[in-house]
Amino acid sequence: MIVAEHVSKHFKRHRREPGLRGSLRTMFSSQYDLVRAVDDVSFEVPAGVKIAYIGANGAGKSTTIKLLTGIMRPTTGQVRVDGLDPHRRRVEVAHRIGVVFGQRSQLWWDLPVLDSFRVLRHIYEVPRAVYDRNMRLFRDRLDLGALGNTPVRQLSLGQRMRAEIAASLLHDPAVLFLDEPTIGLDLVLKQAVRDLINHVNAELGTTVMLTSHDIGDITGICDQALVVDRGAIVHQGTMRELLRSVDTRAVTFEYAAGSVTEAEALQIIAAELPDVRAIPAESGRIRVEYPVERWSARQVIAVLLNRFDLTDVLVPDADLETLLRRIYAGSPAEPVSVGDGA
Amino acid sequence: MSVSTARRYARLTTVLCGVSLHRLTAYRMDFLIGAASFVIRIACQIALISVIFQYVPSLGGWTQQQALFLLGFSLLPRGLDRLFTDQLWILAWQLVRTGDFFRYMIRPVNPFYSLLSERFLYPDGFGELATGIAIVVTAAGAMDLDLTLVQWLLFLPLVLCGALIHTFIKAFLASLSFWMTSSLNVMVAVNQLSEFTAYPLNLYHPVLRGLLTWVLPFAFTAYIPARYLLTGDTGLLLWTLPVTALTVLLGYGTFRLGIRRYEMPGS
Numbered sequence: 001m002i003v004a005e006h007v008s009k010h011f012k013r014h015r016r017e018p019g020l021r022g023s024l025r026t027m028f029s030s031q032y033d034l035v036r037a038v039d040d041v042s043f044e045v046p047a048g049v050k051i052a053y054i055g056a057n058g059a060g061k062s063t064t065i066k067l068l069t070g071i072m073r074p075t076t077g078q079v080r081v082d083g084l085d086p087h088r089r090r091v092e093v094a095h096r097i098g099v100v101f102g103q104r105s106q107l108w109w110d111l112p113v114l115d116s117f118r119v120l121r122h123i124y125e126v127p128r129a130v131y132d133r134n135m136r137l138f139r140d141r142l143d144l145g146a147l148g149n150t151p152v153r154q155l156s157l158g159q160r161m162r163a164e165i166a167a168s169l170l171h172d173p174a175v176l177f178l179d180e181p182t183i184g185l186d187l188v189l190k191q192a193v194r195d196l197i198n199h200v201n202a203e204l205g206t207t208v209m210l211t212s213h214d215i216g217d218i219t220g221i222c223d224q225a226l227v228v229d230r231g232a233i234v235h236q237g238t239m240r241e242l243l244r245s246v247d248t249r250a251v252t253f254e255y256a257a258g259s260v261t262e263a264e265a266l267q268i269i270a271a272e273l274p275d276v277r278a279i280p281a282e283s284g285r286i287r288v289e290y291p292v293e294r295w296s297a298r299q300v301i302a303v304l305l306n307r308f309d310l311t312d313v314l315v316p317d318a319d320l321e322t323l324l325r326r327i328y329a330g331s332p333a334e335p336v337s338v339g340d341g342a
Numbered sequence: 343m344s345v346s347t348a349r350r351y352a353r354l355t356t357v358l359c360g361v362s363l364h365r366l367t368a369y370r371m372d373f374l375i376g377a378a379s380f381v382i383r384i385a386c387q388i389a390l391i392s393v394i395f396q397y398v399p400s401l402g403g404w405t406q407q408q409a410l411f412l413l414g415f416s417l418l419p420r421g422l423d424r425l426f427t428d429q430l431w432i433l434a435w436q437l438v439r440t441g442d443f444f445r446y447m448i449r450p451v452n453p454f455y456s457l458l459s460e461r462f463l464y465p466d467g468f469g470e471l472a473t474g475i476a477i478v479v480t481a482a483g484a485m486d487l488d489l490t491l492v493q494w495l496l497f498l499p500l501v502l503c504g505a506l507i508h509t510f511i512k513a514f515l516a517s518l519s520f521w522m523t524s525s526l527n528v529m530v531a532v533n534q535l536s537e538f539t540a541y542p543l544n545l546y547h548p549v550l551r552g553l554l555t556w557v558l559p560f561a562f563t564a565y566i567p568a569r570y571l572l573t574g575d576t577g578l579l580l581w582t583l584p585v586t587a588l589t590v591l592l593g594y595g596t597f598r599l600g601i602r603r604y605e606m607p608g609s
Contacts, residue, residue, distance in 0.1 A: 011605060066444070069447075070447060071444045071447045071604070072604060073602065091450045091451065092450075094448055094450035097448070099448045101444065104441060104444065106445040106448065106449075108361075108460060110369070111361055111365060115365075118357070118361065119361055122354050122357045123354065123449055123450065123451055123456075124449075124450060125350075
């Protein structure tokens with residue numbers, strides 16, 4: 001459904017020099033830096049898949065989405081959505097895709113929300129039945145009816161995001177591109193948005209491509225992951241594979257106050273479990289990150305049970321957070337490869 | 343453009359104008375302030391003309407009523423243009439810089455149409471059009487202007503050509519923002535220059551006259567058609583169509599080129 005073949009996007013940035021003299025020089029110079037926002041990236045996303053597009057800020061995620069939605073043209077290479085070049089055949093592609101940029105609005109700034117949807121219905125030529133069905137869905141799941149006659153410019157961020165997401169789904173798009181779609185939403189609404197997207201995917205087979213810094217979005221929506229680093233793809237596979245490739249696990253525990261000091265506790269762990277990273281966590285807890293190659297969960301827990309007067313133990317889900325943190329911190333070229341311990 | 347596409351855009355325009363009128367009633371205050379400020383500006387222009395004609399009987403061969411007719415006529419294409427293309431100002435000002443231009447690229451309609459549609463029937467245009475009509479009718483009545491059949495037939499097409507010239511000069515200048523990120527300054531300067539055409543062009547230095555006729559062809563939006571309607575002088579009138587066509591091509595072509603190189607900043 002979505003195909004990228006050796007896609008690169010390079011920007012020219014004029015080199016700016018500081019100060020008045022520098023800015024004068026900038027005006028007359030033709031020197032520029034080449035920024036490789038996306039560099040020779042290839043991937044393919046089959047129809048009906050919900051894929052997370054993961055990478056640090058500046059990894060080229062948004063740029064790739066702008067290329068796939070026809071907003072910009074790639075410098076070299078090809079992108080196709082449903083078999084069409086999104087920039088050259090923009091109008092046809094626009095009919096088939098929905099787009100949400102969490103930081104921006106695509107609604108009519110000074111029109112009431114419902115008027116915006118009425119206009120969108122005509123722009124996308126949405127059949128009456130589909131329009132009614134979707135508006136009912138949005139009313140039920142996003143409480144869109146409550147926004148009704150408020151002009152978009154008076155909406156809060158959370159209200160606006162609900163309207164944006166509804167707007168992107170109004171015409172039953174075949175592909176949905178979501179760039180930070182739950183920004184500004186509270187926990188309940190975040191969940192409502194995730195449920196809605198999953199519902200639409202299940203009912204209509206909508207392909208979803210998501211970028212988000214919210215781990216809950218990624219785990220709550222996506223079944224596949226695409227990891228980009230410095231403009232290049234470093235991993236593509238199912239979410240499960242990605243999680244399996246994480247080479248550390250974590251255990252957080254709490255021990256009876258006063259039995260040992262924090263420094264002592266850290267020392268004990270360092271002595272008994274070499275190669276393990278122990279980090280003081282909030283409210284007196286300690287988080288233990290251990291490499292799965294070196295230690296098993298049983299060994300780690302055994303040591304903890306043995307040495308501490310445990311009052312609480314938390315074993316987080318396979319540790320996507322650690323993985324993402326490592327990706328975002330810009331670890332060496334293959335962030336999901338095994339072998340560097342914790 | 344096929345018939346069905348044309349019909350689709352016509353229907354869309356009706357819908358968009360409908361919701362805009364709705365907006366007009368929702369923000370009545372904005373509308374009133376916009377209209378009031380405009381009426382004050384025009385009143386100043388009329389006062390200026392009256393003052394001048396207290397001292398001289400005619401100005402470059404134009405009587406007071408003729409000068410008023412010209413002033414009024416100049417508002418017609420300008421008002422018509424403003425009713426539909428006010429969003430070009432926003433493009434020149436900030437749409438490229440802030441990245442918000444993207445929304446015209448993701449809708450399944452022509453991006454130029456999509457851009458303009460955001461401000462169809464913006465309130466300010468109504469004031470301009472209404473004032474223009476009032477002045478033209480008053481001045482024509484005062485001098486018992488008698489149009490020939492051909493002049494009657496050409497009246498609306500001339501206004502339309504003038505509006506197109508206004509629109510696509512603006513489109514050209516606003517599109518420069520794709521290269522400069524903001525071209526508002528240039529647009530403000532040119533807009534001020536265009537106000538010169540509310541007065542008889544033969545008063546000005548030949549260089550300015552040439553500029554307003556052949557470089558920024560605002561003369562074709564007011565002076566040339568108004569003189570034809572008043573005196574039957576066809577002078578440069580025949581150039582109206584080619585000049586309009588060329589302006590449209592240049593303005594729209596620049597917009598298309600701008601889109602090709604559009605880079606949306608930020609995430």
